[in-house]
Amino acid sequence: MASFDLIVFDCDGVLVDSELLARRAVQSVYRQAGIEVTGAMVDAIVGMKFADMLRGLEERTGKTLDAAYHPLFWTQTQALFTAHLQPMPGIVAFLEASATPRCVASSSDHARIRHSLSVCDLARFFEPDAVFSSHDVARGKPAPDLFLHAARRRNVDPARCLVIEDSRFGILGAKAAGMTAFGFLGGAHLVGDAGEALREADADFVARSWPEIATRLAG
Secondary structure (H helix, E strand, C coil): CCCCCCEEECCCCCCCCHHHEEEEEEEEHHHHHHCCCHHHHHHHCCCCHHHHHHHHHHHHHHCCCCCHHHHHHHHHHHHHHHHHHEEEEHHHHHHHHCCEEEEECCCCCCCHHHHHHHHHHCCHCCCHHEEEEHHHHCCCCCCCCHHHHHHHEEEEEEEEEEEEEHHHHHHHHHHCCCCEEECCCCCCCCCCCCHHCCCCCCCEEEEEHHHHHHHHHHC
């Protein structure tokens, strides 16, 4: 297996097992606005930046969420994360054993990323200037912008980057950036044909656990 000069980690569903909690927060905010959003609707937009998520749910519900409700997304997500968020099983051992330079590239905003890393005691594994958000670029995943931005800021050739993602949008963005993309299926939110969706997005490898990825990289 080829070595890499940079491992680019998605945050939600890869470093932290957050997607079911985030889904609860999204559904709660919409419910307060009198709009019913199903779990399947939220799952369909996992991996998108906030503005794209809102547009996706507007298309699926036929209703526009009033901007007055927008601050509640972070308020409710933060409370749920503080009380319940856990690191992905096996991620600490993986990070402790890996000497490859690393960064985070997430569709979430910086406040949510840093809160997630802090709550799960993972911030110690990432330099402060190695955390990137889709809010740093014009287009979110599946556009390659965020991944190219991360590679540029870390001064690494995109072809020498490995991206680890749990969403189809993330895999598509990584491949569009010319990077190797591993799909990760360890999150509690992934069921059914999630692995097939990642393979169809052209993931180079799909794993269900961090030891599995470690073995692949060591091979």
